[in-house]
Amino acid sequence: MPVVQLANLVSIAKTVGANRIVPAVAIPYPLGDMNKSAEEQKSLRKQRVEVAMQALLTTIEEATIFEVKK
Amino acid sequence: MKKAVHYLNQFFGQIGGENQADIAPQLHEGHVGPGMLLHQKLAPVAEVTHTVICGDNFIGSKTDEAIEQVLTELETIEFDIFIAGPAFLAGRYGLACGALGKAVQERFRVPVIASMNEENPAVEMYAHELYIFSGGANAAAMRKDVKKVADFSKRMLQADKLRPAAEEGYFSRGKRLEAFDGSNRTGAERAVEMLLKKLNDEPFHTEMPMPVPAKVAIAPAVEKMEEATIALVSSGGIVPKGNPDHIQSASATKWGKYEVDALYELEAGSWETIHGGFDPSAANQDPNVIVPLDAMRELEQEAKLGSIHPYIYSTVGTGTTQAEAARMGTEIAKDLQRANVSAVILTST
Numbered sequence: 156m157p158v159v160q161l162a163n164l165v166s167i168a169k170t171v172g173a174n175r176i177v178p179a180v181a182i183p184y185p186l187g188d189m190n191k192s193a194e195e196q197k198s199l200r201k202q203r204v205e206v207a208m209q210a211l212l213t214t215i216e217e218a219t220i221f222e223v224k225k
Numbered sequence: 226m227k228k229a230v231h232y233l234n235q236f237f238g239q240i241g242g243e244n245q246a247d248i249a250p251q252l253h254e255g256h257v258g259p260g261m262l263l264h265q266k267l268a269p270v271a272e273v274t275h276t277v278i279c280g281d282n283f284i285g286s287k288t289d290e291a292i293e294q295v296l297t298e299l300e301t302i303e304f305d306i307f308i309a310g311p312a313f314l315a316g317r318y319g320l321a322c323g324a325l326g327k328a329v330q331e332r333f334r335v336p337v338i339a340s341m342n343e344e345n346p347a348v349e350m351y352a353h354e355l356y357i358f359s360g361g362a363n364a365a366a367m368r369k370d371v372k373k374v375a376d377f378s379k380r381m382l383q384a385d386k387l388r389p390a391a392e393e394g395y396f397s398r399g400k401r402l403e404a405f406d407g408s409n410r411t412g413a414e415r416a417v418e419m420l421l422k423k424l425n426d427e428p429f430h431t432e433m434p435m436p437v438p439a440k441v442a443i444a445p446a447v448e449k450m451e452e453a454t455i456a457l458v459s460s461g462g463i464v465p466k467g468n469p470d471h472i473q474s475a476s477a478t479k480w481g482k483y484e485v486d487a488l489y490e491l492e493a494g495s496w497e498t499i500h501g502g503f504d505p506s507a508a509n510q511d512p513n514v515i516v517p518l519d520a521m522r523e524l525e526q527e528a529k530l531g532s533i534h535p536y537i538y539s540t541v542g543t544g545t546t547q548a549e550a551a552r553m554g555t556e557i558a559k560d561l562q563r564a565n566v567s568a569v570i571l572t573s574t
Contacts, residue, residue, distance in 0.1 A: 156562060157444035158458075158569040168573065171547065172441035183503040185461070187514030197305050200513065201520040204570065208530060209453075211447045213569045218443075 159210040159221075161185055161203060174221045175210040178202060186213055227271035227382045230299065231260045232309040232325060234318045237364075238278030246317075248280035253299040259367055262388055263308060266375030270382055275302055277325075281317035284325065291321075292328045295509065306336060311340035311370040312347070314362045323351030330355065338378050340370045343396070351546055352396035356567030359394055402435070432548055449531075453567035456534035458557060460542030461508065461515035461549075463491065474501030477541040480553045480561050482560065486535035490519035502543030503574055515572055534566050538568040 159175040162168040163182045188201040203223060207210030210221040235245040239258045256264040256273040264273040278297055284291040308327045309322035319341045326337040340360040341348050348357055358377070360370040373394055380389065389404075390397040406415070415432070422429040447453045464472060470481040485491070492511035498508040498515060513519045521533050538557045542550065561569060 156558070156566060156568060157446060158571050159279045160571045160573060162573045164573070170551075173571075174441060174443045179572065181506070184507040184514035185572050185574055186517045186520070187507060187511060193511070194510070196514065197519060200517045201523060204517050204524065205529070207570050208450055208524070211453075211455075211570075212450055214446045215443055215460050 156213050157163045161207055169211065169220070170178055170217075174215065175207075175213075176218070177210055178220065178223060196200045208221045226269070227351075228303060229263070229267055229271045229306045229308055229378065230275045230302070230304045230329075231256060231273050231276045232322060233257060233260065233278050233305065234312075234315070234321060235280045238276065240278060240280075242351075246280040248278075249283055250277060250279040250294045250298070250301075252295075255367040258369060259311075260415070262371045263375055266372055267379060267462055270379040271306065273308075273552060274304065274325060277509055279321065279325075281315075281321060281357075284321040285317045288324055293326055295325060296328060296332050299333065304333075305455065306335055306382060307337045308374060308378060309337065309339040311323065311358075311360045311367065313360055313364060313370075313373070314342040314345055314365065316346055319345035319347030320350070322356075323347040323355065326355045327351060336378075336381055338374050338381075340374050343504060348396055353399050356395045358400070359396060369564060382442075396539075399546075406432075446544055447568045449533040451528055453531045454534055454565065455530055455532075456536070456538070456561050456564075456569050457485075457516050457518065457521065457572070458518050458538040458561075458565045458569050458574075459572045460540055460545075461514050461572060462505075462541040463496055463500040463508065463516045463539050464499055464536070468497075468498050468499050472541055474499050474541060474543075476544040476546070476549075477553075479550055480538060480540035480557060482536045482538050484535055485489075485518055485533075485537050488518060489515055489522050499505060500541050500543060500574060502541075508574075517570075517572070521570075531567070533559055534561070534564060535569065536564075 160168045161172040161179045163178045163179045163185055168176045172205050180188055187196045206223050207222055235248055237258050253276045259299050260273050269370050279291055307520040309326045312322050322339045326339055330337045338356045340358040342360050342362050357536040358373050419429045472479045493510055496512040498505045507517050516537055540553055
């Protein structure tokens with residue numbers, strides 16, 4: 156059962172043994188952005204979740220950070 | 226005089242060798258076998274008033290039953306400390322000392338002291354729970370190992386000031402306590418000294434050892450996302466308003482499981498974060514910024530994933546020890562496996 160971790164503190168996620176990691180936006184709102192409208196935040200959120208799903212579909216050999224395209 | 230209970234296996238308990246390894250637990254008055262040495266070394270602070278003996282195979286295969294029998298017997302007597310072994314490199318004996326010691330500590334709230342060789346597998350399993358002294362590989366080390374355990378036990382019973390694990394000689398329990406180091410130098414002075422040693426390639430000891438990270442086996446990828454059931458788990462403290470499970474805002478030891486099957490999103494006012502490690506205003510305004518249920522529902526409707534597991538799982542990840550986090554993670558993973566979840570999206574703050 157693969158797990159993908161969406162985390163702002165990527166280095167900590169890696170240190171504690173997470174194998175599939177997707178960088179998040181910020182500590183208090185990993186999948187939001189207080190400078191954006193609700194609609195923009197939702198589309199940003201969906202985009203990150205899609206990267207996370209792609210990470211779950213990817214066969215990896217070592218702990219991997221999946222970059223998010225801006 | 227304080228009272229000590231001593232635990233031995235069938236061999237050191239002088240009942241017999243491998244052919245007696247199936248005997249059930251028994252409680253004897255006074256000391257048995259190496260207990261005499263322990264009794265002498267504990268004087269004049271404490272005495273061995275009782276000895277528990279159990280066959281290694283009995284406690285190994287019927288662990289719960291053996292522990293319950295011993296605890297029931299111990300209910301009938303009074304004691305101040307429980308000493309197990311030394312178990313040296315004996316694996317089954319070490320596991321018995323660990324499992325029983327942990328149960329005795331939890332039930333009777335007395336200190337439990339054990340002794341094992343560093344290669345004994347029980348060290349890794351129980352060193353965080355009990356005081357396990359580093360001992361020899363076999364009974365040739367009996368005198369030395371018993372003395373270490375007895376000396377420490379006496380000081381503990383007299384409420385003497387105890388020193389860090391490495392100085393006392395027991396395996397690190399992974400606990401940090403604030404203390405003065407006796408040098409009267411400030412942290413800044415000690416830090417600079419440490420830095421200079423590091424720059425000069427000289428050996429130095431950190432005052433804050435970090436846990437060694439465990440490698441986690443890599444799980445195979447999801448094959449077909451459109452057939453997969455995805456669960457949402459978070460350490461960001463998102464819970465139904467009012468925090469029904471009373472999950473702690475820091476140093477959490479609890480996790481919660483909340484039904485979201487009928488929900489299209491996590492609505493502000495119905496859900497909140499109880500995480501004590503960041504400003505909660507953004508998440509309270511829109512809990513989906515931590516648990517992205519709304520985005521997942523859209524993807525579900527677009528058939529980009531099979532389904533969303535009907536429950537979300539939540540705890541708080543601030544000040545939480547790695548040991549607690551690992552336990553909670555294991556418990557949540559078991560629940561997800563029982564429900565045939567295909568994969569997990571874990572969000573952390």
